[in-house]
Amino acid sequence: xxxxxxxxxxxxxxxxxxxxxxxxxxxxxxxxxxxxxxxxxxxxxxxxxxxxxxxxxxxxxxxxxxxxxxxxxxxxxxxxxxxxxxxxxxxxxxxxxxxxxxxxxxxxxxxxxxxxxxxxxxxxxxxxxxxxxxxxxxxxxxxxxxxxxxxxxxxxxxxxxxxxxxxxxxxxxxxxxxxxxxxxxxxxxxxxxxxxxxxxxxxxxxxxxxxxxxxxxxxxxxxxxxxxxxxxxxxxxxxxxxxxxxxxxxxxxxxxxxxxxxxxxxxxxxxxxxxxxxxxxxxxxxxxxxxxxxxxxxxxxxxxxxxxxxxxxxxxxxxxxxxxxxxxxxxxxxxxxxxxxxxxxxxxxxxxxxxxxxxx
Amino acid sequence: xxxxxxxxxxxxxxxxxxxxxxxxxxxxxxxxxxxxxxxxxxxxxxxxxxxxxxxxxxxxxxxxxxxxxxxxxxxxxxxxxxxxxxxxxxxxxxxxxxxxxxxxxxxxxxxxxxxxxxxxxxxxxxxxxxxxxxxxxxxxxxxxxxxxxxxxxxxxxxxxxxxxxxxxxxxxxxxxxxxxxxxxxxxxxxxxxxxxxxxxxxxxxxxxxxxxxxxxxxxxxxxxxxxxxxxxxxxxxxxxxxxxxxxxxxxxxxxxxxxxxxxxxxxxxxxxxxxxxxxxxxxxxxxxxxxxxxxxxxxxxxxxxxxxxxxxxxxxxxxxxxxxxxxxxxxxxxxxxxxxxxxxxxxxxxxxxxxxxxxx
Numbered sequence: 233x234x235x236x237x238x239x240x241x242x243x244x245x246x247x248x249x250x251x252x253x254x255x256x257x258x259x260x261x262x263x264x265x266x267x268x269x270x271x272x273x274x275x276x277x278x279x280x281x282x283x284x285x286x287x288x289x290x291x292x293x294x295x296x297x298x299x300x301x302x303x304x305x306x307x308x309x310x311x312x313x314x315x316x317x318x319x320x321x322x323x324x325x326x327x328x329x330x331x332x333x334x335x336x337x338x339x340x341x342x343x344x345x346x347x348x349x350x351x352x353x354x355x356x357x358x359x360x361x362x363x364x365x366x367x368x369x370x371x372x373x374x375x376x377x378x379x380x381x382x383x384x385x386x387x388x389x390x391x392x393x394x395x396x397x398x399x400x401x402x403x404x405x406x407x408x409x410x411x412x413x414x415x416x417x418x419x420x421x422x423x424x425x426x427x428x429x430x431x432x433x434x435x436x437x438x439x440x441x442x443x444x445x446x447x448x449x450x451x452x453x454x455x456x457x458x459x460x461x462x463x464x465x466x467x468x469x470x471x472x473x474x475x476x477x478x479x480x481x482x483x484x485x486x487x488x489x490x491x492x493x494x495x496x497x498x499x500x501x502x503x504x505x506x507x508x509x510x511x512x513x514x515x516x517x518x519x520x521x522x523x524x525x526x527x528x529x530x531x532x533x534x535x536x537x538x539x540x541x542x543x544x545x546x547x548x549x550x551x552x553x554x555x556x557x558x559x560x561x562x563x564x565x566x567x568x569x570x571x572x573x574x575x576x577x578x579x580x581x582x583x584x585x586x587x588x589x590x591x592x
Numbered sequence: 593x594x595x596x597x598x599x600x601x602x603x604x605x606x607x608x609x610x611x612x613x614x615x616x617x618x619x620x621x622x623x624x625x626x627x628x629x630x631x632x633x634x635x636x637x638x639x640x641x642x643x644x645x646x647x648x649x650x651x652x653x654x655x656x657x658x659x660x661x662x663x664x665x666x667x668x669x670x671x672x673x674x675x676x677x678x679x680x681x682x683x684x685x686x687x688x689x690x691x692x693x694x695x696x697x698x699x700x701x702x703x704x705x706x707x708x709x710x711x712x713x714x715x716x717x718x719x720x721x722x723x724x725x726x727x728x729x730x731x732x733x734x735x736x737x738x739x740x741x742x743x744x745x746x747x748x749x750x751x752x753x754x755x756x757x758x759x760x761x762x763x764x765x766x767x768x769x770x771x772x773x774x775x776x777x778x779x780x781x782x783x784x785x786x787x788x789x790x791x792x793x794x795x796x797x798x799x800x801x802x803x804x805x806x807x808x809x810x811x812x813x814x815x816x817x818x819x820x821x822x823x824x825x826x827x828x829x830x831x832x833x834x835x836x837x838x839x840x841x842x843x844x845x846x847x848x849x850x851x852x853x854x855x856x857x858x859x860x861x862x863x864x865x866x867x868x869x870x871x872x873x874x875x876x877x878x879x880x881x882x883x884x885x886x887x888x889x890x891x892x893x894x895x896x897x898x899x900x901x902x903x904x905x906x907x908x909x910x911x912x913x914x915x916x917x918x919x920x921x922x923x924x925x926x927x928x929x930x931x932x933x934x935x936x937x938x939x940x941x942x943x944x945x946x947x948x949x950x951x952x
Contacts, residue, residue, distance in 0.1 A: 311873075311877045480872050499870075499872055499875040499876060500876060501872070501876075502872030502873075502876075507869045507870055507871045507872055508869070508870045508871075508872060508875060509867045509868070509869050509870075510859075510867055510868045510869075510870070510882060511867045511868075512840050512859055512861070512862030512867060512868060512884075513671075513862075514884070515859040515868060515882065515883065515884025516859060516860060516861075516862075516884040516885065516886045517671045517884075517886055517889075518884075519883075519884060519886070519889070520884065521881070521882070521883055522870060522875065522881070522882035522883075523875065523879075523881055523882075524872075524874070524875025524876040524877075524878075524879055524880065525876065526876045526877055526879070529877075529879070
C-alpha cells in the first residue's frame with residue numbers, strides 16, 4: 233500500500249515536474265563576470281532550468297532584497313568573493329516547484345528561504361540541496377521572509393551572544409534607524425530590554441524619533457543629546473551592558489563612554505568609515521570589551537546548529553505575531569534591477585527603503 | 593602538655609615582642625597629605641609602632657619598589673585613591689617581627705609579601721591582618737619578592753586568562769623591554785610559547801635585542817622590522833592568538849594586524865598616550881577582540897581564590913629555579929627616596945631600572 237502510494241506520488245510529481253519544467257524551462261538570472269560598478273557589471277542572462285536531482289529542490293524565487301553587502305560583493309569589496317561568473321544576491325524567499333526523488337521534507341507550493349550565503353538569489357529559479365532550505369509559514373510576510381536571514385538574525389545574535397542580558401537591562405546602539413537597528417529595537421521590546429537609540433541629527437528628526445519609538449525604542453537621542461543625557465545619572469536606566477555599533481569613529485566613542493564596567497561594544501558596521509577607538513583607560517580600568525560580529529561567519533560556523541533553528545523559529549514567530557516587522561521597502565520587478573542597485577548605492581533617506589526584487 | 597607548650601610559646605613570644613617593641617617602638621613612613629608632584633608632596637614621618645592585635649602581624653619592611661603606578665597614585669592620576677593622608681607604596685617584602693595571639697601561620701623571621709594593593713609599603717614597619725600576607729621562601733631573592741605581586745602576576749594572568757594557549761602557540765607584545773614585558777618573555781619560554789617582541793628602534797638596540805633573547809624571546813623586532821617581517825608568512829611561526837599592548841596608537845595597530853582570526857589584544861598600558869584603534873573590518877571580518885587588564889582589579893576580585901595562590905606558588909617556583917628573574921634594579925636606602933622618585937618619573941633608559949627602597 234505504502235509502495236503504491238509512493239509510486240503514485242512519484243508519478244504525480246514527475247508529471248507536475250514535467251508540466252512545470254515545460255512551463256518554466258527557461259529562467260533568468262542577474263550575473264556579473266567581473267567586479268566593478270554594479271550598474272555596469274551586472275547583466276541579465278537566461279538559463280535552462282534542469283530537473284532537480286535526487287536530494288535537490290527546484291525553487292521559483294518570489295522576492296529577494298538588494299542589501300548593501302550585495303553591492304559590496306559585486307564591487308569586490310566584501311570578504312566573500314564567489315567564483316566568477318557569479319549570480320548576485322544573498323537573501324530571498326521562493327516557492328517549491330518540484331523536488332528530487334530523495335526529498336520528503338518539502339513539497340510543491342512550500343515557501344522556503346535559502347540558508348546559504350552568497351548563493352545567488354537574484355534569479356527566477358534556483359536548484360538547491362534540500363539541507364540548505366528552511367520552510368517558512370505562508371502567513372509570514374513576503375518581505376519578512378525575503379529579509380529574514382541577515383538583519384533580524386544579526387540583531388538577535390548580537391543581543392544574545394556577547395553579554396548575559398536580563399529583562400530591565402539596557403542596550404545602547406548607534407545608527408538606530410538602520411535595518412538592523414530597527415530589529416534591535418523590536419527584539420529588545422519583545423525581550424523586556426531597554427534600548428537607548430542614537431541617531432544623527434537631521435531634517436525630520438522628530439518624525440524619525442516617533443517612528444523608532446513606535447517600534448519600541450525606550451529612548452531616541454541625537455548624538456548631541458547623548459553627550460548631555462542624564463538618563464544614566466538620574467537612575468532612570470542602568471548603564472548599558474551592551475553597545476551595538478554600526479558607525480565607528482567619534483560616535484562610537486561617545487556611545488562607549490556610557491557602558492557600564494565590564495560592558496561590551498559589538499561592531500557590525502562602519503558607516504562613518506572611521507575605525508573604533510578605545511581609550512586605554514576604558515580598556516584597563518573599566519574593562520570595556522571591544523568585539524565585532526559578522527552574521528555570514530556565524531551562519532557558516534553554525535550551519536546545522538540547534539541555536540540557528542531556534543533563532544529562526546523565534547524570529548518567525550515574532551514576525552507572524554507582529555512583534556517584529558520587516559523593513560520599510562520598495563518592491564520592484566526583477567527587470568528593474570538597475571533602479572534597485574542605484575538606489576541602494578545612494579541610500580541617503582531617513583529610513584533607507586530596502587529594494588526588493590520581485591520575480592512574478 | 594600541648595597547653596604548657598602553647599603557654600610557653602605565648603610567653604616567649606610576649607617577651608620577644610616586648611624586646612622588639614622596645615627596640616623598634618618608633619618607625620618611619622613616607623606619606624602624602626595631598627596629591628601632586630611626588631618629590632614635593634611626599635614627606636617622611638615617624639610613627640609609634642604598637643603591638644599587633646590578636647589576628648595581626650607586625651612586619652619590618654625589607655624592600656619596596658617604586659613603580660610608575662605609585663607615582664600616578666601620589667599624583668592623584670590613578671583610579672586607586674587611598675584616603676589622605678596616605679602612606680605611599682603598593683608592593684614590598686618584609687620580615688615578621690611579632691604576631692598577635694591568634695596568629696599561628698606566621699612566626700618571627702618569616703619573610704612575607706603583603707597581598708593588598710595600595711596598602712602603603714614605603715614604611716619601616718607595618719601591622720597587617722594575617723590574611724593579607726603571603727609567606728615566601730627565604731631563597732627567593734629580595735628583589736623578586738618585593739616585586740612579585742604586580743608585574744609577574746600581570747604577565748601570568750594575561751597569558752592565562754584571555755586565550756587558550758598551547759605549547760608552540762605564538763604571543764606578540766610591544767613594549768617588550770618593560771618590566772612586565774620581560775616577565776612575559778620568560779613565562780612564555782617556561783610554558784613553551786613562542787614570543788614575538790616588538791621594541792622601539794633606539795641607540796643600542798642590538799644590546800637590548802641580545803638581552804631580551806637571553807631572557808628567552810623567540811624574536812625581537814623593531815616597529816620597522818615588524819612591518820616587513822616574513823615570520824608569519826614563511827610558516828616559521830603561527831600567527832599570534834594573543835597580543836599584549838602597553839603602548840597604544842599606531843604601534844598597537846601594527847601589532848594587531850598580525851593577530852590570527854579570532855585573536856585577542858589585551859591592553860595593560862598606554863605609553864604612547866594614544867588610544868587603541870581597531871579597524872572596523874578587523875573587528876567584523878577577523879573577529880579581533882580588544883580587551884584590557886588591570887592586575888589591581890583582578891587581585892581584588894580574586895583575593896582569596898585558589899587561582900591566586902596557585903599563580904603565586906608557580907611564579908615563586910619559577911623564580912627560585914631561575915626560570916624567571918626579577919627586573920634590573922637599583923637598591924637605594926629608604927632615606928634617599930627622592931632619588932628613587934625622580935628617577936622613576938623620568939625613566940628613559942633602555943631597560944628602565946626599577947628603584948627599590950631598602951629599609952635596613
